[in-house]
Amino acid sequence: MQNKITDRKLSLNTELGWSEAREEFLKPCKILIITHKNPDGDAVGSALGLKWILGRIGHTVNVAIPDDSPLFLKWLPGHNEIVVNDRKMTADISTLFNECDLIICADFNTPERLGGLEPLYRESGKRTLLIDHHPNGDPFTGYNFIDPTKGSTSELVYLFIEKMNFAEHIGVEAATCLLAGIMTDTVGLKVNCSYPEVFETVAALMRIGADKDRIYHEIYNTHSANRMRLLGYSLSKNMKILPEYKTAYIALTISELNSYHHRKGDTEGFVNYPLAIAGIVFSVLFTEQNDHIKLSLRSTGDFPANKFAQKYFLGGGHLNAAGGRFPGTMKEAVDRFESVLDEYKELLTSNR
Ligand SMILES: [Mn+2]
Numbered sequence: 001m002q003n004k005i006t007d008r009k010l011s012l013n014t015e016l017g018w019s020e021a022r023e024e025f026l027k028p029c030k031i032l033i034i035t036h037k038n039p040d041g042d043a044v045g046s047a048l049g050l051k052w053i054l055g056r057i058g059h060t061v062n063v064a065i066p067d068d069s070p071l072f073l074k075w076l077p078g079h080n081e082i083v084v085n086d087r088k089m090t091a092d093i094s095t096l097f098n099e100c101d102l103i104i105c106a107d108f109n110t111p112e113r114l115g116g117l118e119p120l121y122r123e124s125g126k127r128t129l130l131i132d133h134h135p136n137g138d139p140f141t142g143y144n145f146i147d148p149t150k151g152s153t154s155e156l157v158y159l160f161i162e163k164m165n166f167a168e169h170i171g172v173e174a175a176t177c178l179l180a181g182i183m184t185d186t187v188g189l190k191v192n193c194s195y196p197e198v199f200e201t202v203a204a205l206m207r208i209g210a211d212k213d214r215i216y217h218e219i220y221n222t223h224s225a226n227r228m229r230l231l232g233y234s235l236s237k238n239m240k241i242l243p244e245y246k247t248a249y250i251a252l253t254i255s256e257l258n259s260y261h262h263r264k265g266d267t268e269g270f271v272n273y274p275l276a277i278a279g280i281v282f283s284v285l286f287t288e289q290n291d292h293i294k295l296s297l298r299s300t301g302d303f304p305a306n307k308f309a310q311k312y313f314l315g316g317g318h319l320n321a322a323g324g325r326f327p328g329t330m331k332e333a334v335d336r337f338e339s340v341l342d343e344y345k346e347l348l349t350s351n352r
Contacts (some may be wrong), residue, residue, distance in 0.1 A: 006272055010146065012143055021143060022164055025054075029059055032096050033064070034064050039069045039117035042107050042153050043069075044177075046106045046157045046177055046178065046181045047106045048082070049158075049174045052171060053174045062081075064085065066083050066114055067115065067116075069265075072220075078177070097120045097124045103129070103141075105121075105131070105321060109132050120161065129145070131144075135148040144313045151192035152181050152192075155198055167204075171208065176211070179205045186198075187269070226262070228254075230267070241274075242338070245344070249270070249274070250285050250286070251330055252285075257287070281303055284298075286330060294323045295326065299321075299351075303347055309323060309324035325347055
């Protein structure tokens with residue numbers, strides 16, 4: 001493996017890649033696993049799952065994330081050992097970057113997604129490996145294991161470990177983290193998992209001891225009353241439906257969020273609700289942040305939420321699940337959104 005972003009890039013989907021990687025992982029070393037800002041269940045689940053497995057193999061492993069993860073992930077085994085950049089632990093984190101032998105990037109496809117960790121990553125000069133399922137990414141690391149046909153990076157971590165002949169090192173903690181990651185990116189095994197192999201991985205993780213029902217409960221049934229009331233408000237008072245575009249959106253300002261005592265992660269999943277309305281194929285959630293408007297976009301069928309986000313909202317992601325941002329006010333963001341929809345009218349209305 002090579003050092004810099006511009007050096008040789010080797011896909012693990014080649015025999016050479018696998019044999020080099022196997023050798024690499026046999027000697028104990030210091031590994032730093034990093035993932036994207038606003039980490040979701042797949043980001044944290046894949047990173048922690050890897051940490052448990054590589055630790056068992058004999059490596060010294062740390063996980064660092066750019067900002068804190070939402071409350072519904074804090075129960076994951078090993079979560080309390082994650083180093084979070086926004087807790088003013090930058091000094092500790094730069095030591096981790098300096099002292100590791102290998103950096104594993106999980107669940108993102110461009111270094112910009114690292115937020116505050118990006119400069120540390122770019123300056124690290126370490127050997128690097130990327131495991132990811134986002135489409136059209138730049139394989140920016142020395143090694144990469146990328147498969148956009150998979151519903152989650154956590155599933156790819158399982159396949160990676162299996163392919164490396166390390167499956168015996170997957171314990172119940174790792175299995176729990178990986179199944180949590182699979183469950184969150186597939187919204188409880190409902191979307192992005194219409195291929196039989198994913199259920200073989202789920203079955204394998206359950207046999208190791210992952211408790212599917214408990215994981216589902218911890219992720220989906222541990223909300224606060226305030227979060228449920230905010231959801232109720234979003235759907236009954238705030239959601240706007242544009243039937244001529246088969247589109248619906250929710251736009252929450254900071255003052256609206258505050259009036260429901262919003263906590264990080266509370267709006268997670270809101271964007272999926274409008275898609276349950278007959279005839280709606282495109283749903284967007286706008287949430288006001290301190291200095292920009294954040295967008296979550298979901299679509300059904302072949303409407304490319306990622307291309308839409310990329311073209312107009314500085315974002316990207318998957319075909320049916322993408323993110324973006326808008327530097328301006330909520331009104332400007334929503335006006336812009338409504339004004340560009342017409343360009344997609346045919347694509348939207350021909351979708352089911
Ligand atoms: Mn993911």
